[in-house]
Amino acid sequence: MKTGLNKWFLSLVTLLILAAVITGCASTASTTAAKPATTAVTTTATGASDATSLNGAGATFPQPLYTKWFDAYFQQKNVKINYQGVGSGAGIQQITAGTVDFGASDGIMTADQITAAEAKGGPILHIPMTSGAEAVIYNISGITSGQLKLSGDVLANIYLKTITKWNDPAITALNPGLNLPDVPIAVVHRSDGSGTTYIFTNYLSKVSDDWKTKVGNANSVNWPGDIGGQGNAGVAGQVQQLPNSIGYVELAYALQNQLPFASLKNAAGNYQLPTLIGATQASVGVTLPSDMKIMITNSTNPDAYPICGYSWILAFVNQPDQAKGQALAKMLWWGVHDGQQYAAALNYAALSSSAVTNAENEILSMKYQGKPLITR
Numbered sequence: 001m002k003t004g005l006n007k008w009f010l011s012l013v014t015l016l017i018l019a020a021v022i023t024g025c026a027s028t029a030s031t032t033a034a035k036p037a038t039t040a041v042t043t044t045a046t047g048a049s050d051a052t053s054l055n056g057a058g059a060t061f062p063q064p065l066y067t068k069w070f071d072a073y074f075q076q077k078n079v080k081i082n083y084q085g086v087g088s089g090a091g092i093q094q095i096t097a098g099t100v101d102f103g104a105s106d107g108i109m110t111a112d113q114i115t116a117a118e119a120k121g122g123p124i125l126h127i128p129m130t131s132g133a134e135a136v137i138y139n140i141s142g143i144t145s146g147q148l149k150l151s152g153d154v155l156a157n158i159y160l161k162t163i164t165k166w167n168d169p170a171i172t173a174l175n176p177g178l179n180l181p182d183v184p185i186a187v188v189h190r191s192d193g194s195g196t197t198y199i200f201t202n203y204l205s206k207v208s209d210d211w212k213t214k215v216g217n218a219n220s221v222n223w224p225g226d227i228g229g230q231g232n233a234g235v236a237g238q239v240q241q242l243p244n245s246i247g248y249v250e251l252a253y254a255l256q257n258q259l260p261f262a263s264l265k266n267a268a269g270n271y272q273l274p275t276l277i278g279a280t281q282a283s284v285g286v287t288l289p290s291d292m293k294i295m296i297t298n299s300t301n302p303d304a305y306p307i308c309g310y311s312w313i314l315a316f317v318n319q320p321d322q323a324k325g326q327a328l329a330k331m332l333w334w335g336v337h338d339g340q341q342y343a344a345a346l347n348y349a350a351l352s353s354s355a356v357t358n359a360e361n362e363i364l365s366m367k368y369q370g371k372p373l374i375t376r
Helices: 002-034 063-077 088-099 111-121 152-159 197-207 207-213 231-241 251-256 276-282 322-336 337-342 353-366
Strands: 053-058 080-085 103-105 123-137 185-192 225-228 245-250 263-264 308-316
Touching: 053 322, 063 080, 063 251, 063 322, 063 337, 080 308, 088 103, 088 111, 088 197, 111 123, 111 308, 123 197, 123 231, 123 251, 123 276, 123 322, 152 185, 152 197, 152 207, 152 263, 152 353, 185 197, 185 231, 197 207, 197 245, 197 308, 225 231, 231 245, 231 251, 245 251, 245 322, 276 308, 308 322, 322 337, 322 353
Parallel strands: 053 080, 053 103, 185 225, 185 245
Antiparallel strands: 103 308, 123 245, 123 308
16 A cells, blocks of 8 residues: 555656646746847947958959959958959949949049049048059061060050051051051950050050040040950950950950060150069159059150059048958958069069058058057
8 A cells, every 4th residue: 555655656746847847948938939139230330240251343454463362361361352353444333332342443533533432431542452564465467476566656546546557657667677467457445444444545645645635544435446345354355356456455464365465665765565574663763642643654764664553452441341341451451461472473563662651551541430440
């Protein structure tokens, strides 16, 4: 009898314990469900954001270098940088609209473009990243790279369409002994808004009054005629396909596509090929303004190649997001220091010490809600 009572008592206790556990679990579940979400929330007021990626768009001129940079930066810093080479004009539009974290341009923004950008995000910086040469490429049967010689005024007249054949007396006078064909010149230019075009037309405006008054200097101009190509790659492709054509591209695109390029007469009267040394010499002896808005075409240095220019990243001084702003400033600082080691191998000129100093000051001026994003 006692054994039966003990079993009954133990069974009762077990049932009571189970009931308590079930009730407690239900209570805990109810309490947990009633709690608000505790996952992280991005708040613009605190500047919180996912800063493991940045988006940029713009110039195709530095794209081979930026491709190398941003891959190396991801490997070193685990920050992914998505860059679209859509042309300087589109880069300026996108940074102004705020659809990217930074823009890129080989041309200085116009007064109207700066006004539009400042109305959206306040002061905007032109931070130099590199400089390089533009090659005047051609496709003429039997004439190898460097054989063709051109002067600035002759090149301008080819693009003005006042010189229309390869055996024009103005061209043959510069190239005695060269068998130039009696055929029309197919003139290729950029169809998109382009900093490469800005550098090219800046040069032509300096060496030809006719070009300056009739066409001028801009990312996009009213071309006198012939064929357009999208981006540096598009122009290179058109010249590669079209016999008896001429075009202008950043040097890396000419080398990558194995396209012949002309030797150009510089301001000192010396013929120069587009080279890394010639691009470096174009900025030697130039007094650089603190905002780095300067063109270095048609340099008077006797060793300079005449069609060279800086390439800038465009960024707002006042960043709307603290984490992204810090990530951008750190990437830019890396670019003007560690990134320079990759330039020469891709035929870009590393920044001079004075250009680096000016770039540093620009990057250090970047702020979030009035406070510097990075310090030395």
